[in-house]
Amino acid sequence: MSYPYLFKFLVCYAKDPNSNPRRTDPFNGSDVHQHCLNGIVCQTDVNKGTGLGPVPFLVSRYIRRVSYQLADLKSMLFVLLLVSSVHLYAQGPLIDKNGTARFYSEAPVENIEAINDKAVGAIDLSNGSVAVSMLMKDFEFEKSLMKEHFNENYVESDKYPKSTFKGKILDFDARNFSKPGSYVFKVSGELTIHGVTNPLETEIQCQVSNEAIAVTTKFIVAVAKFKIAIPKIVFYNIAEEVEVTASFNFKTNPSK
Amino acid sequence: MRFIFLSLLLIFNVYFLYAQDDLLSQIDQDLDPESVEVSSTFKGTRLINGHSVETRSKKNLTFIISHRFGNIRGGAYEFFGMDGANIRLGLDYAITDKFTVGIGRNSLGKHLDGFAKYRILRQSGGEKQIPVSLTYFGSAAYRTVRTEPERTFQQNLAFTHQLLIARKISSAISLQLMPVWVHYNAVSVLENNDVFAVGVGGRYKIGKRFSVNIEYYHQIQELNPDYFNALALGFDIDTGGHIFQFHITNSAAMIAKGFVGETTDDFFGGNIHLGFNITRNFQL
Incomplete structure (x- = not known):
């Protein structure tokens, strides 16, 4: 699992734990179309309403940018640290x-x-x-x-x-x-x-x-x-x- | 650089949160309550003659037997006043933790009395600070003794409104300030219908179950200039289910109408009465 993908998964999971990021991935672009909702440009999952749902376009672009940045070694370490701190948290009293x-x-x-x-x-x-x-x-x-x-x-x-x-x-x-x-x-x-x-x-x-x-x-x-x-x-x-x-x-x- | 800084921050954050070796000190911090209500400002619901800020908790029934004996000056012949005892039998019932009602029958003047008492504020420490406890006390007294000429129902009534303001200064010392207004429906020509007085009182606790009490009512507008201000000194003994209060006072009456306005004896002239209150509590 690549780190950008892991990150996307985490974002999707946080939004809806039941979602399958592979199927509803808003970043692949394949099953996604853009439309205008109340004047805000949105991306919506075409297949069904699961997953991220309507995400303001600008926000989704930002998420995409951040997720790509995470792909380098630094970020990988950072994620490791994050994960390890969560691990430590679980060991608290x-x-x-x-x-x-x-x-x-x-x-x-x-x-x-x-x-x-x-x-x-x-x-x-x-x-x-x-x-x-x-x-x-x-x-x-x-x-x-x-x-x-x-x-x-x-x-x-x-x-x-x-x-x-x-x-x-x-x-x-x-x-x-x-x-x-x-x-x-x-x-x-x-x-x-x-x-x-x-x-x-x-x-x-x-x-x-x-x-x-x-x-x-x-x-x-x-x-x-x-x-x-x-x-x-x-x-x-x-x-x-x-x-x-x-x-x-x-x-x-x-x-x- | 920023990355290293952030990582270090993260590591130490975790370290400081969970590296405390004493588990007890960790959980102890959670226990300090936001506000601590001060309890037991006084042991009893009566200071001596008058009421204290205390109310009993819901469904508590208190039976109070009070005596004020005759004038101590009667000497051995009167058994230091014991021969001329007057008595009040009373029942207090706590409808809620803050609201108490009570009735009583007094041998002096054959008075029937009823009162209501509401705890408005309770002294609290901690985050939510309330410096004093505040209780309202209101009562009506009806004199049933036969007089010549006969009085009407209205003429036999007297009403009392009182604010009780108390502060528990330390676990041993509590002070109470008690402005009071007594209204007598019928008085003689030269007397005032309304008596305004300010009471001050307090207790000093010696040991866990024993306290010394003092109570003084100073009249600002008197019923009758020949009457005196009521002073009482006493002590409380708390035995669990009972509270014994023994005292000396210049007042023979045990209701506000009597001791605030109608005290006819001079304490410093040696006209004092021995007295006691015994309370027994029942949780219904």
Whole structure:
């Protein structure tokens, strides 16, 4: 495939991914005629309306000129660079900004559940590092006053607005993420809540499909380890250990 | 030359975008919200006697039991005023996060009162800056105590319009300014029908669940020149489902009509009352 042709193909493809540039090629001139549309000289595909469709004549001439210029060595390198940068882009971390984190406190008087569906998670398939960050104020409770007390009295979200986790998948192998299936990995890292950082080792379950990698995890947080004080006299009984679950859906094919 | 420059640019562009080794710092930047609404300017919907800017969120029902005891000067014989307690029982219901209505029954003057409260602005930081929270408070009070000669329905009514302007200066300190207009339908010959006053108040939080509060209403146009301005000092204890507010004040009344215009005791003359509000919240 020659470079001018590749370029034309890219232009056509950008316009309409279903088009066949060979058949509707406006630059070959064979199946194309010129006509006047609203005073603008246009080229239109005679066979059918697929492909580029009406392209203002001047624009098409410009495209043709540029495409010929691309045919030399310089341009070839340039395209290579472009392609390689796209390649690098694909290797950037996968990010899900609408991840879900939920905690559940089971106590004799009252069970408390809170959900944060604005958690941001990231996974880097080049080295197996993972990261999660969320705002404590985004946790929603069944009772609104619980939210206020959670932020004001327990996690002090004015002072410590975020909870974060950063870690690495142990025995990471990128090949595991390229074929569909269900996998379990161990992750080791640091969990920060209420400004206190503790080591955390947990398992993550990964459901790999062609479009996405769905990651879920579940672990127990001992509230005292994060210096979150539970007063002796509270009317909402609060468990000393809280079950945390989180799930993220990383789209590996963003166009879908 | 231009080509080399462009190529270098392209390479470094890519490099800078993706060569950050810390994944967390990359995603962390995305999390800073455009505007952060300031919450918990005050612990309760009442500062002490009057209201605070706070409203409860939708479908929240608050049951408030308030007491103002008799004059502390009654001494041991009156059990420091405990013998002459008056009480207000109230129910507040949040129709939306911003709109609350409430009713109450006061033993003092056998008043029935109803109010509506609307949160107009909420203090916000971040990209969208709103320096203060602003809440409108309007209420009507109906006196049902039997008098001689008997009063008409209209004569027993009094209305209050108030703006509550508050700023949470730090997590510990909040201040509130509260201009208020009280209209009494019927007054005696030498009294004013309209009372204009400016209230100032604030809280200082000591620890996560305890705050010290102050509230003062200064009358610009008084109902009766022999009456006093209402001053109250108190503290809040937040226990989760309950808020306990204990205070001392020179006002025996617990509705605006009473404490703004009809405070008959002099705080600095030692005519003070002990009092408390207890609130219990139910999420319906």
